[in-house]
Amino acid sequence: xxxxxxxxxxxxxxxxxxxxxxxxxxxxxxxxxxxxxxxxxxxxxxxxxxxxxxxxxxxxxxxxxxxxxxxxxxxxxxxxxxxxxxxxxxxxxxxxxxxxxxxxxxxxxxxxxxxxxxxxxxxxxxxxxxxxxxxxxxxxxxxxxxxxxxxxxxxxxxxxxxxxxxxxxxxxxxxxxxxxxxxxxxxxxxxxxxxxxxxxxxxxxxxxxxxxxxxxxxxxxxxxxxxxxxxxxxxxxxxxxxxxxxxxxxxxxxxxxxxxxxxxxxxxxxxxxxxxxxxxxxxxxxxxxxxxxxxxxxxxxxxxxxxxxx
Ligand SMILES: [Zn+2]
Numbered sequence: 001x002x003x004x005x006x007x008x009x010x011x012x013x014x015x016x017x018x019x020x021x022x023x024x025x026x027x028x029x030x031x032x033x034x035x036x037x038x039x040x041x042x043x044x045x046x047x048x049x050x051x052x053x054x055x056x057x058x059x060x061x062x063x064x065x066x067x068x069x070x071x072x073x074x075x076x077x078x079x080x081x082x083x084x085x086x087x088x089x090x091x092x093x094x095x096x097x098x099x100x101x102x103x104x105x106x107x108x109x110x111x112x113x114x115x116x117x118x119x120x121x122x123x124x125x126x127x128x129x130x131x132x133x134x135x136x137x138x139x140x141x142x143x144x145x146x147x148x149x150x151x152x153x154x155x156x157x158x159x160x161x162x163x164x165x166x167x168x169x170x171x172x173x174x175x176x177x178x179x180x181x182x183x184x185x186x187x188x189x190x191x192x193x194x195x196x197x198x199x200x201x202x203x204x205x206x207x208x209x210x211x212x213x214x215x216x217x218x219x220x221x222x223x224x225x226x227x228x229x230x231x232x233x234x235x236x237x238x239x240x241x242x243x244x245x246x247x248x249x250x251x252x253x254x255x256x257x258x259x260x261x262x263x264x265x266x267x268x269x270x271x272x273x274x275x276x277x278x279x280x281x282x283x284x285x286x287x288x289x290x291x292x293x294x295x296x297x298x299x300x301x302x303x304x305x306x307x308x309x310x
Contacts, residue, residue, distance in 0.1 A: 027210065032135070088116070
C-alpha cells in the first residue's frame with residue numbers, strides 16, 4: 001500500500017514552550033508532501049525529524065493566528081536558499097489576508113527567489129475542494145473560532161485494481177497490458193480467449209482520509225464533512241475543568257473533541273493544540289477515552305499511518 005502518513009511537528013497552542021512547538025504537521029501521501037500550518041520553529045522541527053524540503057510544494061494555513069503561521073516567512077526564505085525542488089513554485093493555500101501580510105515580507109527579504117510563491121485564497125464561510133490532483137483532494141471545513149478559520153480534509157482517490165501475480169504467470173500477460181488491466185480492461189489471449197478483469201484482479205484498496213480541525217469550538221456541523229474519516233486531529237486545548245475558558249476562547253476540551261469523533265464515527269482521534277498550562281496531558285487523554293476509545297495524544301515527532309478501514 002502506498003504511504004499515507006501524518007507527522008506532528010508541533011501540537012502546542014499560543015506560544016512555543018520547552019514542552020511543545022506551535023502548530024505544524026506534515027501529510028505524506030503517495031509521492032506528495034503537504035504541510036498544514038506553520039508555527040514559529042517549524043523549520044527546526046523539520047531538521048530535527050529529517051523532513052524533506054524538496055517534496056514540499058503545498059502549504060495549507062488554517063487561520064491567521066500567529067501560532068499557526070509565524071514560521072512561514074522563515075521557511076519560505078530557507079526554501080529560497082536551498083533552491084531544491086522548487087524550480088517552479090511553492091503554493092500557499094490560506095485566507096486572502098495572508099498574501100497581503102506576507103507579500104511585502106517576501107518582496108523585502110526574499111527578492112531573489114529561485115521559485116515563485118503562489119497564494120491560493122479560500123473562503124472561510126463555505127466548504128470547498130481547494131486542491132485536487134490525480135491521487136488526493138483537499139477540502140476546507142468552516143470552523144468556529146475567534147477569527148475566520150477552516151479545517152482541512154485530505155481524501156485519497158480510489159486507486160487502480162491490483163493484478164493477481166498468479167494470473168500474470170498463468171496467462172503470460174505482457175507488461176504492455178498491465179496498465180489497461182489495472183484500469184479494468186479484460187485480457188485477450190493470443191488464442192482469442194477473453195479473460196474477464198474480475199478473474200485477473202482484486203479490487204483497489206479503499207481510499208483513506210484524514211481530517212485536521214484546529215482551532216475550533218466544538219461544532220456538530222463539521223460531522224457530515226468528516227464522517228468516517230480514518231484519522232481525525234482535533235483541537236483539544238483544554239481539559240473539561242477549563243470548559244469555560246475553552247468556550248470563551250473558541251477552543252475545545254478533550255472530551256468535546258472525543259464527542260465529535262464519536263458522532264462522526266472516525267477511525268482514530270488525535271488530540272492536539274494543548275494549552276501550555278499542562279505539564280502532563282494524561283488527564284485530557286483520560287477524559288477523551290471515556291467518550292471515544294480510539295484516542296491518542298499528539299506529540300512532536302509522532303508519526304501516524306493513516307490506515308484504511310479494510
Ligand atoms: Zn487560533
